[in-house]
Amino acid sequence: MRTIQMKFPRLSKGQKLIAEYILKHYDKAAFMTAAKLGTSVGVSESTVVRFANELxxxxxxxxxKALQELIKNKLTTVQRIELSNDYISEETALKGVLKSDMExxxxxxxxxxxxxxxxxxxSFFGAKKIYIIGLRSSTALAEFLGxxxxLILDNVKIVTYGISDIFEQMINVSEDDVVIGIGFPRYAARTIESLSFAQSRxxxxxxxxxxxxxxxxxxxxxxxxxxSNMASFVDSLVAPMSVINALIIAVGLREKEKISNTFNTLEEIWEEYQVYSYKDKEDDK
Structure with missing residues (x-):
């Protein structure tokens, strides 16, 4: 924004229109194509490209991308809803969101x-204990990873909101431990504080x-x-989940025999206590 303000006097008439629009509506401009931005201010797409070069x-x-980096941690949920209304309709929601997640x-x-x-x-295999913290929308990711x-390592603790404060759950963190923090815009302040605490220990x-x-x-x-670029007011957690899946599988591949024994035991427990539906067996009776 400061760059735009500093260079404003030297811009052409058309470029000044673009600059004024971005300064007033940077939250929308960050997700516009060059053609759409040009149409919005009444200039050609090539003028928008030259404007970017001038900056x-x-x-x-x-x-x-620079505009998106600037705003992604500042957008309120209300602003995200307004943005999604501009770029995704009910008719295009499925295709638009899936394409965004693929990207x-x-x-x-x-x-x-x-x-x-x-x-x-x-680092997981050298750790005495592994703490996982992910709050707000990242809670689901932390729970899944934990x-x-x-099941594989037996020394994992998920740190979350509850009767105990976050720091009470991490009171015994030491240099022998690993702390995993998961967070995406808007970043939960408590997650950042927890990582600072772990770092200090x-x-x-x-x-x-x-x-x-x-x-x-x-x-x-x-x-x-x-x-995790969002297509709407809902955080896109598909890519983070894929990375977490990869971590779990990579750890599991090193402990094949252990997880095989663990799941054999679990299968017996699940069947005995009917944890899952066993319709085929019921149909046979």
Missing amino acids: GFSGYPKLQ NIRATLEKINHKTFEEVVN FYLN GAKVVAITDSLLSPLASKADYTLIAQ
Whole structure:
């Protein structure tokens, strides 16, 4: 925004129209194509591209990405609803959301550091205890990761809201432990504080978040990037879930015999206590 203000006097008449629109409606402009932005202010698409170049960007997509990075942690839920009304209708919801999630997974595959992924998996096996914290919309991710890791490793604790405060649940965190923080815009303040606490105790900190600029990443020894650009007011957690699935499978592959024994025992328990529906057996009676 400061760059636009500084360069405003030198812009052409058409470019000034674009600048004024972005300064007033940056939340909407961040998700507009160059053509749509041009139509909104009454200039050509090529003028929008030249405007991006004038600001120092190699093209309009780079300007758009910079705007998205600027606003993604500032948009309120109400603003997200307004944005989704502009770009996704009831008729296009299914296709639009699925395409958006596909793009998030594709971008994640390109961005994630494979070496860091391996180091995170290694850290699990050297840890005395693994703490997992993900609050607000990330709670589902933390619960999923914790459920499966605990079947494999037996030393996993999910930190969440409850009778005990977050810090009371982490009071014994030490340098022998690993703390996994999961968070996406808008980032839960308590998750960030928890990672700071773990860091102060010397624990290894793993962040599963959307960017190296994320406040979780600044507290982490290892950061796994999963893109979560939202298509609406609902957080897109498909790519983060895929990364978590990969972590679980990578850990499981190292403990094949143990998880085989665990699930054999569980299958017996599930059948005895009718945890799942066994319709075929009922039909045979």
